[in-house]
Amino acid sequence: MGVRDVLFGRKKLKDPARERLFAMSTARITLESELDLKPAGAAGVCFKSLSAGEFVRAENDLQALLDGVASQSGSKVERHTDDMGFEWIVLRDGDFEDLVATVHTVAQEFQDRGFGSQLLAAIFPFNGKFKEGRMYWIYGFKRGAFWPFVPTGEDQQRDNAEELELKAKLEQELPIEPDLTRWFGLFNAPL
Amino acid sequence: MKRKAYGRDAGLTARMLLTSFLLGLLYVGFALVLFYVFNAGLVLMVVIVVGLAIFQYYTSDKLALAASGAKIVSPEEAPQLHAMVERLAAMAELQKPRVAIVDTPMPNAFATGRNQKHAVVAVTTGLWDRLDEREIEGVLAHELTHIANRDVLVMTIASFFATLAALLTRWGLYAGMFGGFGGSRDNNNNSVPVWLIVIAVSFVTYVLSWVLIRTISRYREYAADRGSALITGAPEYLMSALQKISSQMTLIPQRDLREVEGMSAFFIIPPSVKGSISELFMDHPPLEKRLAALEQIAREMGRPVS
Numbered sequence: 001m002g003v004r005d006v007l008f009g010r011k012k013l014k015d016p017a018r019e020r021l022f023a024m025s026t027a028r029i030t031l032e033s034e035l036d037l038k039p040a041g042a043a044g045v046c047f048k049s050l051s052a053g054e055f056v057r058a059e060n061d062l063q064a065l066l067d068g069v070a071s072q073s074g075s076k077v078e079r080h081t082d083d084m085g086f087e088w089i090v091l092r093d094g095d096f097e098d099l100v101a102t103v104h105t106v107a108q109e110f111q112d113r114g115f116g117s118q119l120l121a122a123i124f125p126f127n128g129k130f131k132e133g134r135m136y137w138i139y140g141f142k143r144g145a146f147w148p149f150v151p152t153g154e155d156q157q158r159d160n161a162e163e164l165e166l167k168a169k170l171e172q173e174l175p176i177e178p179d180l181t182r183w184f185g186l187f188n189a190p191l
Numbered sequence: 192m193k194r195k196a197y198g199r200d201a202g203l204t205a206r207m208l209l210t211s212f213l214l215g216l217l218y219v220g221f222a223l224v225l226f227y228v229f230n231a232g233l234v235l236m237v238v239i240v241v242g243l244a245i246f247q248y249y250t251s252d253k254l255a256l257a258a259s260g261a262k263i264v265s266p267e268e269a270p271q272l273h274a275m276v277e278r279l280a281a282m283a284e285l286q287k288p289r290v291a292i293v294d295t296p297m298p299n300a301f302a303t304g305r306n307q308k309h310a311v312v313a314v315t316t317g318l319w320d321r322l323d324e325r326e327i328e329g330v331l332a333h334e335l336t337h338i339a340n341r342d343v344l345v346m347t348i349a350s351f352f353a354t355l356a357a358l359l360t361r362w363g364l365y366a367g368m369f370g371g372f373g374g375s376r377d378n379n380n381n382s383v384p385v386w387l388i389v390i391a392v393s394f395v396t397y398v399l400s401w402v403l404i405r406t407i408s409r410y411r412e413y414a415a416d417r418g419s420a421l422i423t424g425a426p427e428y429l430m431s432a433l434q435k436i437s438s439q440m441t442l443i444p445q446r447d448l449r450e451v452e453g454m455s456a457f458f459i460i461p462p463s464v465k466g467s468i469s470e471l472f473m474d475h476p477p478l479e480k481r482l483a484a485l486e487q488i489a490r491e492m493g494r495p496v497s
Contacts, residue, residue, distance in 0.1 A: 046448075082449075084447070084449045084450070086449050120448060120449065121448055138448070140448075156445065158443075160438075160443050163443065180442035180443050181442050181443075181444060182444075183443045183444060184444050184446055184447060184448035184450075184451055185444075185445075185446070185447050185448065186447060186448050186449070187447050
């Protein structure tokens with residue numbers, strides 16, 4: 001936003017979140033061919049549950065929707081509640097593009113029903129030569145950006161050097177969260 | 192005049208540098224007002240400058256601690272840190288300084304105090320958490336060297352002359368224009384533009400001397416790095432500490448996304464703003480140069496160089 005936009009109260013619209021999430025589908029080719037990172041065949045969406053009736057109804061509808069999607073594309077849908085009280089929708093599918101599309105469907109459903117703020121992040125695991133055998137790309141719905149997450153497997157430790165390297169390599173293709181202080185991890189994701 | 196912070200970081204360095212800059216500005220502004228409003232003479236000016244410099248010198252430790260939000264801790268509160276400082280102070284042949292902790296995730300440290308008796312070493316919780324023991328020792332030894340080198344005194348003298356130079360420039364201009372002070376300034380129609388010139392010149396002088404002081408400060412940093420190497424006998428740990436402190440890695444949080452969810456207070460200050468300030472006002476030499484200097488010292492000491 002330029003100075004004039006600030007002065008006149010104009011607000012530039014962000015890129016549609018859809019495009020940003022779908023950047024992962026194309027980035028995956030670079031990840032696989034240049035960095036030898038293979039999609040682990042799963043994706044997760046983490047959200048905060050609400051006890052409000054409206055939210056429960058939305059969740060049930062979402063479940064029905066996902067069952068429909070699953071039977072069509074042959075992917076599996078799991079539900080988990082983690083130790084920290086957050087809900088997870090875990091999708092398993094060999095086809096990476098289907099995974100990204102389904103994650104988008106889930107997010108869209110939340111947003112359409114006015115529960116967009118309950119969404120925390122989506123997470124895409126990739127297998128590679130890491131200490132723990134895999135790394136994760138985390139997508140923050142609020143800022144519409146990805147960041148890499150490489151846990152080392154020791155309690156809440158992560159390989160920051162590796163993460164910065166991944167950032168440097170994928171910067172051209174993925175909308176990467178520029179503010180490193182927001183690169184929060186998601187340890188022990190049920191994926 | 193406080194000692195400057197360690198390494199490149201957003202919050203602490205920026206705050207402390209801004210403090211010192213504003214302090215100086217206040218200093219000149221105050222003298223300026225006195226000079227023009229009360230039409231005070233040069234001698235009185237110098238007396239005020241000296242007085243302020245002395246005040247600053249004697250309150251340096253309190254000013255620095257207040258500016259950084261550091262809290263003095265007792266040996267009971269931080270036994271490990273106290274033990275470490277004690278051991279290093281003994282090796283540096285210094286009295287053990289007071290120890291303070293700043294509660295921030297940014298790894299940083301600083302030393303302040305006008306002499307050994309009033310010295311304080313402060314470390315941030317981020318430094319304590321992210322560096323290992325030998326690296327922390329390297330950093331603490333660096334700060335202790337600042338105390339041993341009496342850097343607070345050096346910097347106070349440096350800024351004293353800078354301030355005096357600024358005042359003299361202004362006085363010279365004033366005297367040149369009107370042939371002495373007091374006089375018929377108020378009857379002169381040209382007095383407003385002259386005022387502006389005077390203020391502009393003094394401000395430029397002040398900014399320039401501020402830059403010069405920062406340069407002196409950089410040299411003191413090299414000296415402190417060398418001192419740290421001599422005290423610990425192992426410059427490689429200070430080198431790895433510097434690399435850790437200055438890398439982008441220290442920005443990446445260690446916490447889980449789910450822990451911080453809902454903590455909106457966490458995001459009150461946009462970190463990008465903090466970052467740009469520290470880039471502008473960096474008063475430490477570039478990391479590569481410091482590392483190269485330390486490598487040279489390591490070679491001189493016959494230590495293995497990676």
